[in-house]
Amino acid sequence: MRKTQLIYASIIALGITISGCKKDDPIATATTTPASGYTNGVFITNEGPYGSGTGTVSFYSRSTGSVSADIFNSKNGFPLGNVVQSMEIFNNKGYIIVNNGSKAEVVDATSFATAGTISNLINPRYFIGIDNTKGYLSQWGAGATGEVKIINLATNTVTGTINTGNGAEQMVKIGNYVYVACSGGYVNDSVVTVIDATTNAVVTNINVGANPASLKTDATGQLWVLCGGQWNSGYTALVKTGSLVRINPSNNTITLSLPFASTTAAPSHLIIDQNLTTLYYIYNGGVYAHAITSSVLSASAVINRGFYSLGFDPVSHSIFASDPVDYMSNGKVLRYQTSGTVVDSFAGGIIPGNFCFH
Amino acid sequence: MNLFKKIVFVGAVLLALCGKAQTTIDSIHSLKEVEVSVLRSENFAIGNKSEHLDSALLNQYSGSSVADLLTSESQVFIKSYGLGSMATSSFRGAGAEHTTILWNGFNLQSPMNGLIDLSLIPSGFSNDVHLQYGGSGALWGSGAVGGTILLNNSIPFNKGVSAAVTTSYGSFSDRRQQTEVTISRKRLVSSVKLFNHDAKNDFEYANTAQFNHPEQKQNNAELKEYGVLEENYFQINKHQKINTRFWYQNNDRNIPPSMTQQVNAANQKDELYRATSEWQRTGDKLTLLARVAYFDERLRYSDSLIHLDAMSRTKVTIAEGETRFSIFKYDVINIGINNTYSEAIDTADYILAPAQNRFALFASYKIHTKNNNWKAVISGRQEFMKNTTIPFTPSAGIEGKLLKYFTLKVNASEHYHLPTFNDMYWSQGGNPNLKPESGWSEEVSVMHKLRYKAFGWELGATVFNRNIDNWIIWLPGSSGLWSPANVMKVWSRGVEYKLNVSCTVNKWKVSLSGLYNYVLSSVEKTTTGNDASLNKQLIYVPIQNAQGSFTIAYKGTSVSYNHAYTGYRFTSSDNTEFLKPYSVGNLHIAQTFNLKSSYLRLFVQLNNVWKEKYQVIAYRAMPLMSYQVGITLGI
Numbered sequence: 001m002r003k004t005q006l007i008y009a010s011i012i013a014l015g016i017t018i019s020g021c022k023k024d025d026p027i028a029t030a031t032t033t034p035a036s037g038y039t040n041g042v043f044i045t046n047e048g049p050y051g052s053g054t055g056t057v058s059f060y061s062r063s064t065g066s067v068s069a070d071i072f073n074s075k076n077g078f079p080l081g082n083v084v085q086s087m088e089i090f091n092n093k094g095y096i097i098v099n100n101g102s103k104a105e106v107v108d109a110t111s112f113a114t115a116g117t118i119s120n121l122i123n124p125r126y127f128i129g130i131d132n133t134k135g136y137l138s139q140w141g142a143g144a145t146g147e148v149k150i151i152n153l154a155t156n157t158v159t160g161t162i163n164t165g166n167g168a169e170q171m172v173k174i175g176n177y178v179y180v181a182c183s184g185g186y187v188n189d190s191v192v193t194v195i196d197a198t199t200n201a202v203v204t205n206i207n208v209g210a211n212p213a214s215l216k217t218d219a220t221g222q223l224w225v226l227c228g229g230q231w232n233s234g235y236t237a238l239v240k241t242g243s244l245v246r247i248n249p250s251n252n253t254i255t256l257s258l259p260f261a262s263t264t265a266a267p268s269h270l271i272i273d274q275n276l277t278t279l280y281y282i283y284n285g286g287v288y289a290h291a292i293t294s295s296v297l298s299a300s301a302v303i304n305r306g307f308y309s310l311g312f313d314p315v316s317h318s319i320f321a322s323d324p325v326d327y328m329s330n331g332k333v334l335r336y337q338t339s340g341t342v343v344d345s346f347a348g349g350i351i352p353g354n355f356c357f358h
Numbered sequence: 359m360n361l362f363k364k365i366v367f368v369g370a371v372l373l374a375l376c377g378k379a380q381t382t383i384d385s386i387h388s389l390k391e392v393e394v395s396v397l398r399s400e401n402f403a404i405g406n407k408s409e410h411l412d413s414a415l416l417n418q419y420s421g422s423s424v425a426d427l428l429t430s431e432s433q434v435f436i437k438s439y440g441l442g443s444m445a446t447s448s449f450r451g452a453g454a455e456h457t458t459i460l461w462n463g464f465n466l467q468s469p470m471n472g473l474i475d476l477s478l479i480p481s482g483f484s485n486d487v488h489l490q491y492g493g494s495g496a497l498w499g500s501g502a503v504g505g506t507i508l509l510n511n512s513i514p515f516n517k518g519v520s521a522a523v524t525t526s527y528g529s530f531s532d533r534r535q536q537t538e539v540t541i542s543r544k545r546l547v548s549s550v551k552l553f554n555h556d557a558k559n560d561f562e563y564a565n566t567a568q569f570n571h572p573e574q575k576q577n578n579a580e581l582k583e584y585g586v587l588e589e590n591y592f593q594i595n596k597h598q599k600i601n602t603r604f605w606y607q608n609n610d611r612n613i614p615p616s617m618t619q620q621v622n623a624a625n626q627k628d629e630l631y632r633a634t635s636e637w638q639r640t641g642d643k644l645t646l647l648a649r650v651a652y653f654d655e656r657l658r659y660s661d662s663l664i665h666l667d668a669m670s671r672t673k674v675t676i677a678e679g680e681t682r683f684s685i686f687k688y689d690v691i692n693i694g695i696n697n698t699y700s701e702a703i704d705t706a707d708y709i710l711a712p713a714q715n716r717f718a719l720f721a722s723y724k725i726h727t728k729n730n731n732w733k734a735v736i737s738g739r740q741e742f743m744k745n746t747t748i749p750f751t752p753s754a755g756i757e758g759k760l761l762k763y764f765t766l767k768v769n770a771s772e773h774y775h776l777p778t779f780n781d782m783y784w785s786q787g788g789n790p791n792l793k794p795e796s797g798w799s800e801e802v803s804v805m806h807k808l809r810y811k812a813f814g815w816e817l818g819a820t821v822f823n824r825n826i827d828n829w830i831i832w833l834p835g836s837s838g839l840w841s842p843a844n845v846m847k848v849w850s851r852g853v854e855y856k857l858n859v860s861c862t863v864n865k866w867k868v869s870l871s872g873l874y875n876y877v878l879s880s881v882e883k884t885t886t887g888n889d890a891s892l893n894k895q896l897i898y899v900p901i902q903n904a905q906g907s908f909t910i911a912y913k914g915t916s917v918s919y920n921h922a923y924t925g926y927r928f929t930s931s932d933n934t935e936f937l938k939p940y941s942v943g944n945l946h947i948a949q950t951f952n953l954k955s956s957y958l959r960l961f962v963q964l965n966n967v968w969k970e971k972y973q974v975i976a977y978r979a980m981p982l983m984s985y986q987v988g989i990t991l992g993i
Contacts, residue, residue: 026926026936053929053976054567054618079567079977081618102620102663114569119620122663143665186665234709235786235839266838326885327833328897329932350930 031074034061037110038071042313042320043356044333045096046349047083055084056349057096057112060333062316067346069330072096072105075112080105087356090129091153094356097124097137104137106156109358116156121149123185128171128178129153130197136178138168140185146193148180150200162200164193169213172223174249177203179223183213188230192223194252206252209243209259214269218292219276222255223247226270226281229260242267242283244290244297258297269307273338274314282307287321287340302340311355318343322352396638396647397463398497398680399508402692402722403490404735405755405769407803407820407854409433411487418918418946418961420482421526421534421555421988424509427481430920430944431907432489433854433873434505435900436476440614440978441530442559442581445477449491450822451850451879451899452504453829456775456795459507460498462603464634464651464676467501469700469714472778476507478609478628480553482536483587484509491854492822493773493799495751496737499696499718500776500794503826511603513549513591517542519993526988528963530981531558534988547591554584559614561981564971567617576979578622581611598639605632613661617977624661630654645682647694651675656704670705674698692722702779712783716776717742732758749774749796760804767803767820772796777842781830787841792830795844799824812862820854831885847883848896852876866912873905881931891931898975900925900939914950919943929976940972959990 034041041061048055056070057080073079081101088095094109095118104118104127123140130136135151137158146168150160167185171178180193182205191205192212209227216224229242241263246256260267265284272279279290286301287310307321308331319338324331331352335343395401399408411431419427425445429436437454438445446454455472458465461484466474481487488508495502517540524536533556540549559579564571585607592600608629615622634651653674660667680694701713718741726733734756741748753771760766774796782790801822808815829846853876860869879896895901902925909918921943928936948961963986972980 026928026933028936029934049929049976052616052978053935076569078569078571079618081567081977082616098618101618117569142663231839233785268838325889326891326931328885329889329891329930330934350935 029069031068031070032066033068033071033074034059034064034066038068038112039110039358040315041358042311043087043094043358044320044322044348044352045084045087045354045356046331047085047351047353048081049328049350052082053350054079054081055098055351056080057084057087058347058349058352060346062313065344065346067348069347069349071112072107076107076114084353085124086126086354088127088129089356089358090127090135091132093153095127095135095137097127099123099125118151118156118158120158124149125169126171127151128173130173130178134197136162136171136195136197138164138171138180140167144185144187146180146182146185146189148178148193148195160200162195162202164195164202165189165191165205167211168193170215172215172217173197174217174221174223177249179215179247179249181212181215181225183228184211184230190227192225192247204252206247206254208245208247208254209257210240212245214271214281216270216272216279217249217276218272218279220292221249222292223249224270224272224279224292226267228266228268231266236264238263238266244270244279244281256295258295260297269310271310271312271319273312274317278338280310280312280319282310287319287336289338302338303336307334308351309353309355311357313355313357315357320355322348322355324351327351395512396640396645396682397508397510398692398722399460399463399488399490399506401682401690402724402735402737403494403497403755404724404733405757405767405801405803406494406771407491407767407801407818407822409489409491411489413485416481416485416487418948420480421524421536421553421986422481423477424479424481424484424487424507425476427487428476428489428507430905430922433491433856433875433903433905434489434507435903435924436974437898438477438974438978438980440559440579440974441561441576441981442557442579442611443477443614443978444475446473447476447505447507448899449505450824450852451848451877451896452824452826455778456501456503456826457505457507458498458500458502459509461509461605461632462511462634462636463508463649463678464632464653465498465501465698466632466653468655468778469672469674470670470702470779472501472775478583478607479509480555480585482538482553483551483585483605484511486510486512491820492769492801493771493797493824494753495773496720496722496739496753496771499716499720499739499741499751500748500774503773503775503795503797503799504824511587511589513540513542513547513589515542515547515591515593516544522990522992524988524990526961526986528557528986529984530561531556532984532986533557545593547589549587549589551587552585556580556582561979561984563979563982565617565979566971567977576614576981578612578624579614581609583607583609583611597641598637600635600637602635603633606630614979617979621663622661623663624659626660627656627658629656643683645680647680647682648678650677668705668707670702670707672700672702674700688726688728690722690724690726692724694720696720700779702783707785708779708783709785709788710783712779714743714779727758732756743776746776746794748776748794763806763808765803765805765807767805768801770798770800772798773826777830781842787832787835787839789842792842793828793844795826795828795830797825797827814858814860816856816858818856821852822854823849823851825849825882827883833885845883845885846881848879849882850877850879852878866910868911869909871905871907875903877901884931889932891933894931894933895928897928897931900927902926902939914952916946916948918946920946924974937973937976940970941968942970942972943967956991956993959992960988961990962987 044058059068083099085099094107106116148162165182166189167183169183194203210230212227229238230240242260267283285306287303309322311320319336334345435448490506613624631654636649639646696718720739722737724735751772755769757767774794777792803820805818828844855874907920945964969982
């Protein structure tokens with residue numbers, strides 16, 4: 001009988017020992033809101049975990065350097081959804097594009113309180129404001145298409161569709177015209193679609209290089225387009241390399257086209273500094289600079305580290321770069337001087353994907 | 359609807375309590391198999407913890423899927439994407455691809471992704487579900503890392519003709535019909551099982567992922583499935599038997615959106631043919647077994663919103679032979695070969711049409727005491743595959759009686775999991791140079807069992823330890839392309855408890871059971887080096903879960919209540935995000951009326967009776983209370 005008791009005691013002791021290692025229940029990360037609201041800082045859109053969960057928006061305060069995580073859910077009591085693609089501020093409203101969620105959430109850019117939802121979208125990507133009543137929202141649409149949805153800003157509803165090249169992506173407005181980079185979406189394309197913002201009619205499609213995704217206007221009014229190139233079906237090599245293309249918007253002609261050499265690395269994420277004179281982009285495991293006066297691509301990187309995404313803060317004059325680490329946990333955001341010297345880093349959410357400077 | 363539910367509930371309770379029904383069938387009495395099993399799992403899986411879900415339990419879940427069965431009745435964590443949606447299993451904190459599912463000894467894991475969707479397997483298609491915990495590469499080869507689910511079929515000879523028809527209706531337009539006809543003669547048994555199931559699954563829930571948490575109806579969740587299982591058993595002579603089985607199934611389901619999505623248009627269609635045959639010769643000195651299987655499975659996944667229409671088809675041919683004999687009185691030797699040929703065809707998603715041939719040699723040597731109270735086994739398996747080095751996987755186990763009422767089990771096994779076709783040959787990112795995931799698992803169980811007159815007691819505790827190295831993870835490379843690599847190392851360990859108490863007084867039978875798991879599954883080597891996921895719990899692995907069930911039966915009436923608790927699950931690898939624990943209670947009431955030469959069985963199943971709002975996977979909605987009422991007529 002003593003042996004029986006011994007065995008029993010050891011079974012129970014074992015359970016206690018192992019269960020004793022139990023950590024306390026996890027505690028949700030608390031969100032701190034700056035007293036003055038989300039004014040002087042940078043919004044980081046975090047895509048969210050692959051396949052499940054939700055994306056978030058974090059806020060980095062320039063004055064204190066503090067970061068507020070998941071500010072949308074903590075203010076409004078519901079998550080953004082997957083995949084938080086981008087955010088744009090227009091007339092003090094924030095337009096947060098949720099890709100798989102097929103919607104855009106509209107918030108007050110200072111308090112982040114919800115101010116409406118734009119629904120019935122399919123694979124939305126980016127927003128820009130046109131005037132006080134109208135905005136454009138680019139989306140891939142269903143299948144091998146691309147389109148710009150016309151948004152009524154008073155009602156947050158879609159009032160019309162403009163067909164563009166495949167996979168409508170970033171947009172810029174120059175004068176009364178909107179230039180849409182058509183990145184190919186589920187297929188391939190090679191055009192920038194030009195839309196007359198008054199009539200909502202397509203003026204022309206400018207052939208650039210393969211799969212243009214990002215574009216920026218410089219100090220001289222010229223438009224720069226970064227084309228990612230076209231992969232083979234196995235994504236092992238580029239059948240068309242990437243290129244950096246300059247367009248003169250006054251006649252929509254290409255004035256410079258600089259092909260990249262690599263057949264295994266696609267350039268991406270074109271940004272421009274506060275003076276609109278130096279471009280930066282991600283290429284081949286580094287961040288490269290390109291002066292707008294230069295007619296050759298730089299051979300050496302400013303930052304020798306590959307990133308998931310880039311942004312340029314025109315206020316602090318610094319480059320924001322994101323590292324999603326393992327794509328399953330909170331990523332990192334690093335700040336760099338334009339010289340390439342790292343300033344500091346802070347935590348973003350899961351897969352930090354885009355930046356919106358306020 | 360709510361009132362109707364209440365009426366059904368009250369009616370069923372009254373029916374259950376009145377107890378006037380004339381009956382002799384004890385519905386929780388389990389049918390004992392008379393035949394001595396020749397299965398490897400029964401004879402050579404020694405020292406591993408195992409659980410048998412008997413025919414009485416399977417009867418209760420006959421209209422449900424294996425996913426529903428295991429969610430409520432086992433210690434296996436079932437990762438479900440929602441009602442009618444995909445569900446996979448996690449044994450002891452391992453991945454879904456680390457479970458081997460054997461149907462009468464044949465591995466059903468898809469060669470494409472190493473998974474099997476348990477929501478697509480009808481519980482009623484097996485009459486014995488056996489869960490074997492722990493790794494056992496030596497017995498089952500690739501994939502038997504976390505544990506093994508064995509779905510077995512057997513029908514005894516000489517039982518006459520039996521038939522049953524079941525129809526049920528449940529919440530969310532859930533309709534199920536099943537028919538079963540068995541002819542059991544002296545030397546021949548034939549059986550046909552048919553099922554048909556369709557549901558809208560349009561349950562209402564408060565969508566906390568949308569502004570103002572609106573009441574929403576689940577959309578795009580319709581499913582239709584039907585299937586047939588045909589079995590024949592033939593006793594050739596005193597020593598020889600042969601059987602054939604044929605399984606056809608067709609599934610067509612829409613994939614509902616997550617709570618954060620507004621629309622979804624995804625659909626998945628599966629169609630499968632599975633044919634097997636087994637021959638056995640049992641003798642005093644020598645047992646010979648030969649089995650062959652051919653599986654042909656098609657899948658079509660389409661989603662118009664993301665421009666996807668992917669088709670695939672896999673064919674698997676398995677041939678296995680075993681011979682069993684003894685050298686002296688108290689030992690058994692088992693030597694076997696297995697050849698498995700798998701190919702994926704009719705798909706545009708691979709670089710080449712992938713094909714794989716695996717040949718395996720396996721052997722076990724078992725010794726036991728004269729009274730069979732103690733047994734010990736050593737086993738080993740070596741698989742051979744072109745261009746891949748597969749480790750030799752040994753295992754050793756011992757179990758036996760300790761003192762009067764205790765049983766001790768000890769096992770140590772090596773395990774491995776080969777990369778799947780998707781891992782190796784996916785046209786966008788496949789990596790043909792992957793190594794198998796591999797490691798060791800060890801476990802010790804102690805059980806205290808006693809039976810005093812009509813009172814039965816069983817308390818068991820198991821401690822386990824397991825390492826998985828070279829864990830394959832898909833990560834995006836510099837081109838943004840996702841590609842798999844052997845990067846992670848995961849250490850799992852934990853303790854599992856179970857308790858069963860039963861008591862029979864007069865015609866009353868009461869049983870109570872409880873299960874508790876505490877599992878730590880931590881990342882010892884992360885995907886990117888020294889990141890914040892180091893030493894953290896794997897995502898979607900609950901540290902704690904517990905289950906309890908209570909059954910009371912009197913004559914032909916039975917009432918069962920089952921309660922399952924699942925603890926915190928992390929959703930980010932740095933463990934900063936998590937899902938809250940949840941408890942789900944289900945009630946099952948059945949009444950059997952025995953008529954002259956037939957019987958009638960009525961049942962009511964109430965799921966999630968406490969209306970728990972919960973998510974198994976982040977933002978995948980689950981229904982509140984639902985019901986199912988059904989009737990079986992049998993002879």
